[in-house]
Amino acid sequence: MTQLALVIDLNVCVGCHACVTSCKEWNTQGEAGPLSDQNPYGKDPSGTFFNRVQTFEVGQFPDTQTVHFPKSCLHCEDPPCVPVCPTGASHKRAEDGIVLVDYDKCIGCKYCAWACPYGARELDEAQKVMKKCTLCVDRIYDVALAERDRKPACVLACPTSARLFGDIHDPQSEVSIAIREQGGYALMPEWGTHPANHYLPRRRTEARVREEDLQRFDNPLKVDGLLPKPATGEPALDDVTSW
Amino acid sequence: MRPAWSVVLLTTLLGAGQGLFLALYGADLSDAARGRASLAPVFVAAAAIGSLALAAAGLAASFLHLGRPERAWRSAAMWRTSWLAREVIALPLFMALVALYGVLHWLGQLQAALVAGALAAAVCVALFVCTGMIYACLKFLQEWHSPLTVLNFILLGCASGLTAATALAASLDPALETGYGVAALVALALAAASRAASLMRNAGLRPLSSLQTAIGVKHPHIAQKAQGAMGGSFNTREFFHGAGAARLAGVRWFFAAAAFVAPAALLALGLPSAAFLVQFAGLLAERWHFFAEARHPQNLYYQAIS
Amino acid sequence: MIPAANAHTEVRNTTCYMCACRCGIRVHLRDGKVRYIDGNPEHPLNQGVICAKGASGIMKQYSPARLTRPLRRRAGAERGAGEFEPISWDEAFDLLEKRLAKIRATDPKRFALFTGRDQMQALTGLFARQFGTPNYAAHGGLCSVNMAAGMIYTIGGSFWEFGGPDLERAKLFVMLGTAEDHHSNPLKIALAKFKRHGGRFVSVNPVRTGYSAIADEWVPIRSGTDGAFLLAVLHEVVARGLYDREFVARYTNGGHLVVCDQGSARDGLLARTPGAPESDTDWPPAQLWWDRHTQRAVPTHSEGADPHLFGEFRLDDGTRVKPAFQLLADRVKAYTPEWAEDLTGIAAATIRRLAHEMGITARDQRIELPIAWTDCWGKEHPTVTGNPVAFHAMRGLAAHSNGFHTVRALAILMSLLGTIDRPGGFRHRAPFPRAIPPAAKTPNSPDAVKPNTPLPGLALGWPAAPEQLFVDDEGRPVRIDKGFSWEHPLSVHGLMHNVITNAWRGDPYRLDTLLIFMANMAWNSAMNTAEVRRMLNDRGEDGEYRIPFLVVCDAFQSEMTAFADLVLPDTTYLERHDVMSLLDRPISEFDGPVDAVRVPVVPPTGECKPFQEVLIELGSRLQLPVFCNPDGSRKFRDYPDFIVRYETEPGSGIGFLAGWRGAGGEKSMRGEPNPAQWDRYAANNCVYHHQLAPSYQYMRNWNRGYMEWAQRARIRRYGDPVIIHLYSEVLQRFRMAAEGRRPGRQPPQALRQRVATYFDPLPFHYAPLELQATDSRKYPLAAITQRPMAMYHSWDSQNAWLRQIHAHNYLFVNPRTARAAGVADGDWIWVESQWGKVRCMARFSEAVEPGTVWTWNAIGKAPGAWGLAPGANESREGFLLNHLISEELPQSGGARMSNSDPVTGQAGWYDVRVRIYRAADDEPKRSWPQFDAVGVAPGTGAQA
Numbered sequence A: 001m002t003q004l005a006l007v008i009d010l011n012v013c014v015g016c017h018a019c020v021t022s023c024k025e026w027n028t029q030g031e032a033g034p035l036s037d038q039n040p041y042g043k044d045p046s047g048t049f050f051n052r053v054q055t056f057e058v059g060q061f062p063d064t065q066t067v068h069f070p071k072s073c074l075h076c077e078d079p080p081c082v083p084v085c086p087t088g089a090s091h092k093r094a095e096d097g098i099v100l101v102d103y104d105k106c107i108g109c110k111y112c113a114w115a116c117p118y119g120a121r122e123l124d125e126a127q128k129v130m131k132k133c134t135l136c137v138d139r140i141y142d143v144a145l146a147e148r149d150r151k152p153a154c155v156l157a158c159p160t161s162a163r164l165f166g167d168i169h170d171p172q173s174e175v176s177i178a179i180r181e182q183g184g185y186a187l188m189p190e191w192g193t194h195p196a197n198h199y200l201p202r203r204r205t206e207a208r209v210r211e212e213d214l215q216r217f218d219n220p221l222k223v224d225g226l227l228p229k230p231a232t233g234e235p236a237l238d239d240v241t242s243w
Numbered sequence B: 001m002r003p004a005w006s007v008v009l010l011t012t013l014l015g016a017g018q019g020l021f022l023a024l025y026g027a028d029l030s031d032a033a034r035g036r037a038s039l040a041p042v043f044v045a046a047a048a049i050g051s052l053a054l055a056a057a058g059l060a061a062s063f064l065h066l067g068r069p070e071r072a073w074r075s076a077a078m079w080r081t082s083w084l085a086r087e088v089i090a091l092p093l094f095m096a097l098v099a100l101y102g103v104l105h106w107l108g109q110l111q112a113a114l115v116a117g118a119l120a121a122a123v124c125v126a127l128f129v130c131t132g133m134i135y136a137c138l139k140f141l142q143e144w145h146s147p148l149t150v151l152n153f154i155l156l157g158c159a160s161g162l163t164a165a166t167a168l169a170a171s172l173d174p175a176l177e178t179g180y181g182v183a184a185l186v187a188l189a190l191a192a193a194s195r196a197a198s199l200m201r202n203a204g205l206r207p208l209s210s211l212q213t214a215i216g217v218k219h220p221h222i223a224q225k226a227q228g229a230m231g232g233s234f235n236t237r238e239f240f241h242g243a244g245a246a247r248l249a250g251v252r253w254f255f256a257a258a259a260f261v262a263p264a265a266l267l268a269l270g271l272p273s274a275a276f277l278v279q280f281a282g283l284l285a286e287r288w289h290f291f292a293e294a295r296h297p298q299n300l301y302y303q304a305i306s
Numbered sequence C: 001m002i003p004a005a006n007a008h009t010e011v012r013n014t015t016c017y018m019c020a021c022r023c024g025i026r027v028h029l030r031d032g033k034v035r036y037i038d039g040n041p042e043h044p045l046n047q048g049v050i051c052a053k054g055a056s057g058i059m060k061q062y063s064p065a066r067l068t069r070p071l072r073r074r075a076g077a078e079r080g081a082g083e084f085e086p087i088s089w090d091e092a093f094d095l096l097e098k099r100l101a102k103i104r105a106t107d108p109k110r111f112a113l114f115t116g117r118d119q120m121q122a123l124t125g126l127f128a129r130q131f132g133t134p135n136y137a138a139h140g141g142l143c144s145v146n147m148a149a150g151m152i153y154t155i156g157g158s159f160w161e162f163g164g165p166d167l168e169r170a171k172l173f174v175m176l177g178t179a180e181d182h183h184s185n186p187l188k189i190a191l192a193k194f195k196r197h198g199g200r201f202v203s204v205n206p207v208r209t210g211y212s213a214i215a216d217e218w219v220p221i222r223s224g225t226d227g228a229f230l231l232a233v234l235h236e237v238v239a240r241g242l243y244d245r246e247f248v249a250r251y252t253n254g255g256h257l258v259v260c261d262q263g264s265a266r267d268g269l270l271a272r273t274p275g276a277p278e279s280d281t282d283w284p285p286a287q288l289w290w291d292r293h294t295q296r297a298v299p300t301h302s303e304g305a306d307p308h309l310f311g312e313f314r315l316d317d318g319t320r321v322k323p324a325f326q327l328l329a330d331r332v333k334a335y336t337p338e339w340a341e342d343l344t345g346i347a348a349a350t351i352r353r354l355a356h357e358m359g360i361t362a363r364d365q366r367i368e369l370p371i372a373w374t375d376c377w378g379k380e381h382p383t384v385t386g387n388p389v390a391f392h393a394m395r396g397l398a399a400h401s402n403g404f405h406t407v408r409a410l411a412i413l414m415s416l417l418g419t420i421d422r423p424g425g426f427r428h429r430a431p432f433p434r435a436i437p438p439a440a441k442t443p444n445s446p447d448a449v450k451p452n453t454p455l456p457g458l459a460l461g462w463p464a465a466p467e468q469l470f471v472d473d474e475g476r477p478v479r480i481d482k483g484f485s486w487e488h489p490l491s492v493h494g495l496m497h498n499v500i501t502n503a504w505r506g507d508p509y510r511l512d513t514l515l516i517f518m519a520n521m522a523w524n525s526a527m528n529t530a531e532v533r534r535m536l537n538d539r540g541e542d543g544e545y546r547i548p549f550l551v552v553c554d555a556f557q558s559e560m561t562a563f564a565d566l567v568l569p570d571t572t573y574l575e576r577h578d579v580m581s582l583l584d585r586p587i588s589e590f591d592g593p594v595d596a597v598r599v600p601v602v603p604p605t606g607e608c609k610p611f612q613e614v615l616i617e618l619g620s621r622l623q624l625p626v627f628c629n630p631d632g633s634r635k636f637r638d639y640p641d642f643i644v645r646y647e648t649e650p651g652s653g654i655g656f657l658a659g660w661r662g663a664g665g666e667k668s669m670r671g672e673p674n675p676a677q678w679d680r681y682a683a684n685n686c687v688y689h690h691q692l693a694p695s696y697q698y699m700r701n702w703n704r705g706y707m708e709w710a711q712r713a714r715i716r717r718y719g720d721p722v723i724i725h726l727y728s729e730v731l732q733r734f735r736m737a738a739e740g741r742r743p744g745r746q747p748p749q750a751l752r753q754r755v756a757t758y759f760d761p762l763p764f765h766y767a768p769l770e771l772q773a774t775d776s777r778k779y780p781l782a783a784i785t786q787r788p789m790a791m792y793h794s795w796d797s798q799n800a801w802l803r804q805i806h807a808h809n810y811l812f813v814n815p816r817t818a819r820a821a822g823v824a825d826g827d828w829i830w831v832e833s834q835w836g837k838v839r840c841m842a843r844f845s846e847a848v849e850p851g852t853v854w855t856w857n858a859i860g861k862a863p864g865a866w867g868l869a870p871g872a873n874e875s876r877e878g879f880l881l882n883h884l885i886s887e888e889l890p891q892s893g894g895a896r897m898s899n900s901d902p903v904t905g906q907a908g909w910y911d912v913r914v915r916i917y918r919a920a921d922d923e924p925k926r927s928w929p930q931f932d933a934v935g936v937a938p939g940t941g942a943q944a
């Protein structure tokens, strides 16, 4: 069985928000749209976005990490948001594991949003139906698009390619390999939701400078006669020992 | 969570309606058990209509909660998995059975009424369970995820229903007043105990989720700096009440007084109508607190703007 | 919205301009409306990716803040009130033509044209020059001229458009003082690949945001002290012998002998073979090495010779000389890591470790590419060597008044590590490398400014000696911004930040008309914003405005437009033709020149007109020679026609675009105009990419093959090598003039000491000028800004999506610092410098060095601008740090001088020092200062 997902590499995400607005832009004009905005030019502007990039600080000065953290619906394998939905608008597709909302059925009761521990769903204030990341279901199968473009908008947008997309049930897929080999993890594992989306942790490349690397025969100072040589007059073993 | 007035009203009105029906049916049943038919018809009519009216008001409030009320009919579809869908089925069924019960009573078909009433009572209990389970089934809302949630809904509903019944009986069927009064006091005591138990349980809860599990970074010092939307979003509006701990505690004291202590005193003083009104206000506060108290783990992701 | 089955959809390629990075985009149109914009996968720069801004282009295109009609200030309305009446373009042109013709016929310098985030300086500069005014510059002087000048005067190239880190092959990447920078998407693409390949990324920055977030090591540094850090690293690199000796000896002037003879008139100049002329360049090779093999002075690069880098020698005539490298070593001797620790706040051990890591990585992880090449002296090299340590730096270094020398220190460090135009190090982008300094010069006397005559020289150039300053006989500036004067001799990008103040004060003279294009000088690009706004609105004793006529060309209702007498509504980038030309700032890659165009994908909105068309129309009306036929008739139909047919000189074959030249598009770089050139660009992703042969892609400063190609392509006039100036003789010439040791021009008395101090031929560290004039016990904290990745300066507050990400801003403070000041997270606070104060909200951050506070740049807005409603967060809670910054520093004797680098005139944005304290509880919870709301300009879609 296929389970499509995003794998987000926190090791390279620079928090640029390209995925945020690309998502909005694609989805507001596509099948999931329009995604409304409230007070777009006034006080406290807000709107429907499927993907947000948040920033966290980890540690204390000077050992601080700044973590940019993109989050959209995680397409849980055991999605608590689905069974609670009274209308069946919220559903998980058997064929690819995408969790979707059928806008025509949704009554806007928000119960699914209550049931999502990740805050991944948003009620569109204009249409009054529940919306969320669709994994760009209207792109990824669209044969009218070039093969390369059949990926989520956010994935194509991401300048650091921090967003990988694929089938996490296929052990050979790029995403499975990344999860396996780079310590991919799921959010809030304590709730047993088994999010399909995974995150790859920060990795740190340390400096490797060994003392002997500093003392070298080909030190250029030697050429200019600047590597200190002891004067021949200084005491030496030769003066005190005869073997 | 941010208490939505529609849901606060829905659950309190519905609970009172259900409780009132159970009170009525209880009296009817014991009456029948004693082989009598002594209930004043006007009382039965008033209680049945009252119960229906409360349920209908609750139903109306529930529509206010929907983004697309015109599609409400769809909401029964997933009864196999969704407690909300089950509630959606149970509520009208309950109302229909109460109506049937009332009509049969009115027609003097007391035996048939008893049967309809039994069905209505069963659905009523189921409805209590559905309503309670809507909240209790959400396991990461730890404050709600407990049998106490269902129990509270039942006991609080019964308590308010019995108080209402006492008030109705006082004017329409004084013979019932004392019995109802005592029952109401008992229900109040039980409800208070169970509600206190849930408050105590919740006070001792340690949230299972933390910023560490939310973002998957193991470090004692994590602080959010930006939630990604400065003007707020659905997630900042729906899941947090915005009130401070002091206000929460204030509401707690208020509902302890208004939903339990004062109605008990008023009942004891023989002022059941006043007791009901005060109690209902207390229950609104109780329900507000019930929502506000629940800490949704999604809030971990929406803590700071910059 | 599900596309209607019959909707007409279409995809057109053009170039983004939501910022100056200039990525290729695909614009998807449905029934003529922009519906979706994504990255063009075929574009060399962004390879299909896009950024937050680029993907929000729709909301810019359809923003209610857009200006759509020419506007004239309503008679009687005050400037800044923003009260306008719409006029026709004919009226606007008539008005401008009359006014400008009169100025041009009398005193052309009373017209000034300054441009902001302009990507068409080749045209704006040409217009100004043809007009005959010296008063032209783009925003470079307030932006990053220290970076450009410090690097170009040292290695003949610079970062961003003109070069960058080769992260594909680097092993260690050290980024200093960069938050986002111009090369946004390409740098992000490269950085991610670099990290995935296991490269180590070190960020030196007082703040950890953006790219620094993913750094393997964050080195928090105190603001303004990078010079100390870099000099200490240099100290260690020299002391430990961690430099690439071969590279230094052959490709830098480290082995060149410098006269060190106090008795000699040439003391401090490079020794030259007797009788050799003193030239600006290092060619022909008249300079000397002390050969190790023969132990005597020989012309540099003599066959078989190898210079001493250390020592002291005597020429035949008895002159004492030392290799420049020895002087450098002497200079950095005292700059120990311990010395730097106190200044920078970075532990000496860390500085040492980093220096060792740089040196050892460069030396031991060396790359050899099997690419043969020939150097300018004819030596064949079978391979190209790379020392894989790459650097990048930007305004964190540049925007300080000690930045020029800091950047010089960086360029020298890069050179000592042997990383210039080599794989894994720094790589040039065409048209760089250029001579040190480049050949372009300004005129050098006020006589150059004549009525009805084009300026004989460029408005901006690269002085190599005092004779090339643009001053009068008394040494007084000719330019309104005092560029190229003794105050800021190497102000190669001008000093836009002083134009309004100088014009207001009438020092050095008064202007008549100031034309501002694409710059928000009444807000975020002004230092001392409130004061500048007052000056713009100030009248002289005669009741006239001190700056009599102000023309603003903008696409949006910005804070600046409110002050205009005449507003010219520009198109957006989706509505116009544009070129990113080699004559200007192309988008070249490491492997060769790339230029690009923008083509309109939607028609102009309302009466918007591209500024290019405005210039060509005005040029024709004013009879500026290049825009007219010999009979005076209009030469170019429009801007696209101009781009195709204009040649730098008749028959030169050099025009704005290098691709598909020649009658049939068969030539490149140069060739006759091709009438179908635009079509060819449009059909080719709007870019022309000329890939150089691999052997021309490296070591270009000294690569004979490349130089010959560059000469053929007319990128360079001469093919002489560009020797790296570890020791800057150019600076020494200015110093000698200041010391009175040189015939020819000398600085005015008041400036002698200053020039002598700051024109040091070797890099040195000093506290920024503002700091020298600040009581740091009273104002202990450095206050700086960062570029948010999702906002471009002030542009994007009108963008409904982007402003949801940044609606207002906070001052970020280290909790330690905040608590010491009694400030809690989220408190309203006052931030006060010696020049002014602002009220804002504080936010704790562990990612900032305790001596620094910072905020996002240009998020705060004036009410009424940008199509925002009066209660918008930007104006109520947002604030601008600029209110704390002064454009001038008081001098002794009451004089005032620009708050800028004394060498380059770079605005010292990041030098300001502040203190913070809690706002009183009863104060309004609102940022301060607040300004009167400006009304909605006619023609915009905003609602009051």
Ligand SMILES: Nc1nc2c(c(=O)[nH]1)N[C@H]1C(S)=C(S)[C@@H](COP(=O)(O)OP(=O)(O)OC[C@H]3O[C@@H](n4cnc5c(=O)[nH]c(N)nc54)[C@H](O)[C@@H]3O)O[C@H]1N2
Pocket: C019, C143, C144, C176, C177, C178, C179, C180, C181, C182, C183, C184, C204, C205, C206, C207, C221, C222, C223, C224, C225, C226, C393, C394, C395, C396, C397, C400, C784, C785, C786, C787, C788, C789, C790, C791, C792, C793, C857, C910
């Ligand atoms: N998204 C976006 N991109 C932009 C722009 C934009 O507005 N938005 N603006 C464009 C423009 S015009 C420019 S000039 C570039 C500028 O690009 P950057 O130079 O990257 O821009 P700044 O935000 O000024 O970043 C300066 C960095 O230097 C740090 N810094 C400040 N003082 C010091 C210091 O003394 N030492 C060190 N080591 N670091 C210091 C600051 O903390 C900050 O991180 O960006 C361009 N790109």
Ligand SMILES: Nc1nc2c(c(=O)[nH]1)N[C@H]1C(S)=C(S)[C@@H](COP(=O)(O)OP(=O)(O)OC[C@H]3O[C@@H](n4cnc5c(=O)[nH]c(N)nc54)[C@H](O)[C@@H]3O)O[C@H]1N2
Pocket: C116, C117, C139, C142, C143, C144, C395, C517, C518, C519, C520, C521, C524, C525, C526, C553, C554, C555, C556, C557, C558, C559, C560, C570, C571, C572, C573, C611, C785, C786, C792, C793, C794, C795, C857, C858, C881, C882, C909
């Ligand atoms: N405190 C502080 N101040 C700073 C800086 C800082 O780091 N800190 N950075 C400085 C730097 S490096 C720079 S470069 C300046 C930038 O300063 P500016 O160049 O003044 O800033 P922008 O906000 O880019 O404003 C340019 C104007 O261009 C307009 N515009 C946008 N698109 C178009 C178009 O297509 N056509 C026309 N005609 N106009 C258009 C916008 O509406 C805006 O009014 O800011 C400087 N100011």
Ligand code: SF4
Pocket: A072, A073, A074, A075, A076, A079, A080, A081, A082, A099, A115, A116, A117, A118, A119, A120, A121, A132, A193, A195
């Ligand atoms: S992340 Fe939330 S909305 Fe998405 S599938 Fe999981 S529970 Fe449902």
Ligand code: SF4
Pocket: A084, A085, A086, A087, A088, A089, A090, A101, A105, A106, A107, A108, A109, A110, A111, A112, A113, A129, A130
């Ligand atoms: S809001 Fe819509 S999708 Fe969510 S539970 Fe209710 S009906 Fe289902």
Ligand code: SF4
Pocket: A022, A023, A024, A026, A027, A050, A051, A072, A132, A133, A134, A135, A136, A152, A153, A154, A155
């Ligand atoms: S997959 Fe599509 S819908 Fe989901 S976050 Fe990415 S762009 Fe948005």
Ligand code: SF4
Pocket: A008, A012, A013, A014, A015, A016, A017, A018, A019, A020, A053, A068, A070, A157, A158, A159, A160, A161, A162, A163
């Ligand atoms: S686009 Fe990529 S780098 Fe940018 S915030 Fe999203 S995931 Fe991170």
Ligand code: SF4
Pocket: C016, C017, C018, C019, C020, C021, C022, C023, C046, C049, C050, C051, C052, C053, C054, C055, C184, C185
């Ligand atoms: S980096 Fe600049 S040019 Fe590139 S897509 Fe973003 S806004 Fe456009």
Ligand SMILES: [Mo]
Pocket: C142, C143, C144
């Ligand atoms: Mo800039």
